[in-house]
Amino acid sequence: MSGTRAARGRIDKRAAILDAAYTVFAREGYAQAGVDVIAAEAGVAKATVYNHFGDKETLLRASFDAVADEALARNMAAVERLSTQGDLRTMLEEVGYALIRCYCDEQSWALRRLLAAELAQFPDLLDIVQGRVADKVMESLADRLARLCLAGRLRAADPLLAAEHLAGLLLGSLDRRSRSGTREIPDMEAREIAAAGVDTFLRAFAAGS
Amino acid sequence: MSGTRAARGRIDKRAAILDAAYTVFAREGYAQAGVDVIAAEAGVAKATVYNHFGDKETLLRASFDAVADEALARNMAAVERLSTQGDLRTMLEEVGYALIRCYCDEQSWALRRLLAAELAQFPDLLDIVQGRVADKVMESLADRLARLCLAGRLRAADPLLAAEHLAGLLLGSLDRRSRSGTREIPDMEAREIAAAGVDTFLRAFAAGS
Amino acid sequence: MSGTRAARGRIDKRAAILDAAYTVFAREGYAQAGVDVIAAEAGVAKATVYNHFGDKETLLRASFDAVADEALARNMAAVERLSTQGDLRTMLEEVGYALIRCYCDEQSWALRRLLAAELAQFPDLLDIVQGRVADKVMESLADRLARLCLAGRLRAADPLLAAEHLAGLLLGSLDRRSRSGTREIPDMEAREIAAAGVDTFLRAFAAGS
Amino acid sequence: MSGTRAARGRIDKRAAILDAAYTVFAREGYAQAGVDVIAAEAGVAKATVYNHFGDKETLLRASFDAVADEALARNMAAVERLSTQGDLRTMLEEVGYALIRCYCDEQSWALRRLLAAELAQFPDLLDIVQGRVADKVMESLADRLARLCLAGRLRAADPLLAAEHLAGLLLGSLDRRSRSGTREIPDMEAREIAAAGVDTFLRAFAAGS
DNA sequence: GATGAATGAGCCTTCATTCAT
DNA sequence: CATGAATGAAGGCTCATTCAT
Incomplete structure (x- = not known):
């Protein structure tokens, strides 16, 4: 005790x-x-x-590790909501919304800011953030899209490319819209961004279009 | 003299x-x-x-000003290649490629890195980089897309949204692919990214699809 | 147990x-x-x-105590080889050689170095090293020389002065020659120093000269 | 101006x-x-x-340099008083006294103390103190003694050895007597030490003895 | 009594900034 | 105006020392 x-x-x-x-x-x-x-x-x-x-550097790395782990978990949880069942658009919008929320989380902004700031001095931080988070999430998203293709719900020659495009459509405007994380994105706007991104995505990748 | x-x-x-x-x-x-x-x-x-x-801060701002002006000029030059004449896909691919090159320019990476790093301390740097560059470029791109809509070559309800989506499709994967600017993107890969992005864009926005 | x-x-x-x-x-x-x-x-x-x-200071003092005791014992053993019997020059050379060896012992150098270094801060260390070692050795050497005078083998008005002179002749050059303890003095050189020192000593102090 | x-x-x-x-x-x-x-x-x-x-280390070295130069000058001035003319004993006593004063100068004690203290960390300080001071002085003293031999005033097989012995006789007791520089040596005592040391020296090395 | 963890004071060094020339 | 020298305010890191177990 x-x-x-x-x-x-x-x-x-x-x-x-x-x-x-x-x-x-x-x-x-x-x-x-x-x-x-x-x-x-x-x-x-x-x-x-x-x-x-x-020393201070080690402390920075340890912080990165911890936060990156959290971020990975949250992102993965979002992606894993994509199943081959249920209404595709609704599901994608929900996943999209969740990913947007992950991306716009204050901690995520801070992580990316710190990474950008210290990249020159500590290049290996990249491995933590991109190698252990971004890549995994993208791969996982590609996996789910691939299964949707196999299930005949989507039509994409290269699932990884489709995943990149989906992510680009969902997250690409956030930097500008949130003024690099300076401005909070209201919930409704986030839903609209998700809806619009998914709409474009589906127009390009929906099976039978 | x-x-x-x-x-x-x-x-x-x-x-x-x-x-x-x-x-x-x-x-x-x-x-x-x-x-x-x-x-x-x-x-x-x-x-x-x-x-x-x-003082040092003023020096930073002055640097930002100078580089942001350059970046704006380069990006605008790229966007302005979009006309209502000529083959649409080819033109978009060229513009896309040019935007990718702008985005991946070493100076641009540095600009974004510095912005991210010092955002907390000097929030007004945002106005320089986003207000005076990113927003203008996006507006300009939206303008051109709008004219393409009017010319019947594209079909987009909201040209700004379309511009965001095009930008997202083109640039969204670059952070990951270039490891935050750490790795040079070979010319061929840049062309492939442009082609793929434009392809998805056209599948979603081409008139008469 | x-x-x-x-x-x-x-x-x-x-x-x-x-x-x-x-x-x-x-x-x-x-x-x-x-x-x-x-x-x-x-x-x-x-x-x-x-x-x-x-605390650290006490630890230093305790170390000094221990090492000073050892040093004293070794030096006394050397001096006490001086008897009134046997060949004088040979005996003095042997004692001289032994004293040189004591002085050049790595531990002795360290002791003197530490003493010098910390004298300003801990003046009482002097009492340990000089009061309890150097003085005793010199007195003891003077005693032995006095007995040699009484035995008619030496002629010295002031035995303590003679002892100082003998010590000076034997040890005076060691600092320079051994580069303050940095360089090991070879055995042969030590013997030569002893012989030369004793020679000068005897030229000045031998009875009947 | x-x-x-x-x-x-x-x-x-x-x-x-x-x-x-x-x-x-x-x-x-x-x-x-x-x-x-x-x-x-x-x-x-x-x-x-x-x-x-x-940095601090460089400052230490620079201090050493400056003080060593001063010490060298003072010692050389003392030694150079030795000429082949005038009463030998008187001259030697004066030189001896001057050397004793040099050795017992507060700055000299400090120099030797610092050297001893930092020898382990900065071994090259030795070169400054011994190489550039002690050795030179001893050589110079040997030179003068050699000339006295040539002039028939002294009899020494090895002038350097004689110089070492003279120095040992003069300075050997100072560490103990001044309690490592802690106690000021009165003028009269210094003169006595010089006189006694020179006396012993002359008994051993005077020509025609 | 032995230990691991915690502490607070202090030290070397750097750096943005100013002043005198 | 350009410069070399000087400065004061921090900042990262260490270390002798003390507690709680």
């Missing part, structure tokens, strides 16, 4: 630091973010941060 | 500083970029940079 | 820490030596060091 | 930093010495220290 309390304390602190780190990195950028600020936000001493993560 | 020479020297220095600034900002990020490094790259003394631009 | 084992474990740990401390102090200097490094070298936890010695 | 004033300001600051650095290094040891303390003592900003010397 007492051992558990201690261990939990340790884990809690580590998690608190990770949370605080991501918050501060997202808010101020990697370079501007002070480790003391992170420590204060996590409610620990600065040295504790170093005890856990060694 | 000597006055002219002096004035030219002054202008040259200003331009050299701007160039150097953008180079260094792009290479190392705003926060990591040292003013002394910029000064060294421009071949002037650090104080000279301050004489011209006052 | 288990109590004994435990006590032995305790003693072993204390000794291990002392050894490790001296090793690390000698290798890296007092200020640069990290307590964690010492603890690691001793195979204990950092806190254990503090349980035993309270 | 104004240029001179500026340059002088620069030089003055550099010199002030060097002085302050040596003072603080000598007082607190290299590791314990804070660069801010040095800067404060020199009356400049901490960054100015870095503008001039780059």
Whole structure:
């Protein structure tokens, strides 16, 4: 019991630091973010941060890992709603809406911002974000579209290309519309974007058109 | 004469500083970029940079201005190739290819990276990049598509939406494919992306389909 | 039995820490030596060091004590070979050689280095090294020389002065020759130094000259 | 003129930093010495220290250089008083006294202390202190003794050895007597040490003895 | 008594910015 | 105006030391 309390304390602190780190990195950028600020936000001493993560760079990577994992999970959950049963347009609109929400999540914007900002200095962050998230999601989406083709609901020569196009139609306008994440996209607008994107997609890829 | 020479020297220095600034900002990020490094790259003394631009932030804005203007010009030139005459698919593919090239230009990547990185601290940079570039390009593209509709070559209820979708189909996959600008996209691949994007676009929007 | 084992474990740990401390102090200097490094070298936890010695300064003093005792013993053993019997020159050369070896021992260099380094901060270390070692050795050497005078083998008005001179002749060149302990003095060179020093000494102090 | 004033300001600051650095290094040891303390003592900003010397280590080396040069000059001046003319004993006593004073100078003690302390970390400091000072002085002393031999005033097979022995006789006891520089040696005592050392030296090396 | 984790103070170094020439 | 020198404010990281188990 007492051992558990201690261990939990340790884990809690580590998690608190990770949370605080991501918050501060997202808010101020990697370079501007002070480790003391992170420590204060996590409610620990600065040295504790170093005890856990060694240096600021490692802390950044760990934050990325954690957030990327979350993002992956959310995106996958969205894609996996695509089944071969039910009304195709409705289903696609729902998936589209969910993907838009994932993309527009404040954490996702922060992740992409940080990635862009620090790409020059830490090129391997790409592997975390794209290799472990974006690629997987796209592959998974392609898989589902392929099954819809086999089920005769869609007609696409290259499922991966179709997935890219679907994603492009759904997400392509979000950067501009949300002013790079600066402006919240209202729910209704998100639904309209989803509907319009799916409409175009279906006009191009629906079977029997 | 000597006055002219002096004035030219002054202008040259200003331009050299701007160039150097953008180079260094792009290479190392705003926060990591040292003013002394910029000064060294421009071949002037650090104080000279301050004489011209006052502080680092102003220098960043000035760089953005210059590069955004260039980017706007290039993108507009691409869009304006869209006329109501000639083979539609071929024309769209050419425009698409040109837009892809603009998007994948190293300077454009750097611009977007810097924007993302410093958005939190300098939100008004958005106005430069999106307000003065992306929006204009999109509007212009919408204009051209509208005229194609009027000419009976396309069928789109909302030209801006169509423009967004075209852009999404063309550019949506580039982030992933070029690994956020890390990997050069070969010419043939760019042409394939353009062709595929245009194909989907035309399947959805071609008149009489 | 288990109590004994435990006590032995305790003693072993204390000794291990002392050894490790001296090793690390000698290798890296007092200020640069990290307590964690010492603890690691001793195979204990950092806190254990503090349980035993309270703080770093005390640890330094304890190390000095231990090493100074050893040094004293070795030097005394060397001096005490001086008797009133046997060939004088041979005996002096042997004693001289032994003193040179003591002085050039790696541990002795480290002791003097540490003393010099920390003299400003911990002036009482002087008492340990000079009061408890150097002075005693010099007094003892003076005693032996005095007895040689009484035995008619030497002629010296002030035995302590003679001892100082003998020590100066033997050890005075070692700092330069061994590059402050950086360079090992070969055995033959040490013997030559001893012989030359004793020769000069005897030319000045031999009875009947 | 104004240029001179500026340059002088620069030089003055550099010199002030060097002085302050040596003072603080000598007082607190290299590791314990804070660069801010040095800067404060020199009356400049901490960054100015870095503008001039780059880092703490370089500052240490520069201090060593400066002080070693001074020490060399003083020692050489002492040795060069040895001529082949005048009363030998008196001259040697004067030289001996001067060498003792050089050795016991507070700056010299500090130099040797610092050297000992930082030898492990910066082995090349040896070259400055021994290579550029001690060796030269000893060679110079040997030269003078050689000329005294040629002049028939001394009898020494190996002048360098004789020089070492003279130095050993003069300086060998100073470490102990001055408690490693902690205790000031009164003038009279210094003269006695010189006289005694020279006496022993002459008993061993005077020509015609 | 031994340990792992946490801490707070401090230190070297950098950097945007200003001043005197 | 251009420059070299100077500055003050941080910031990343370390380390001796202490608690809770």
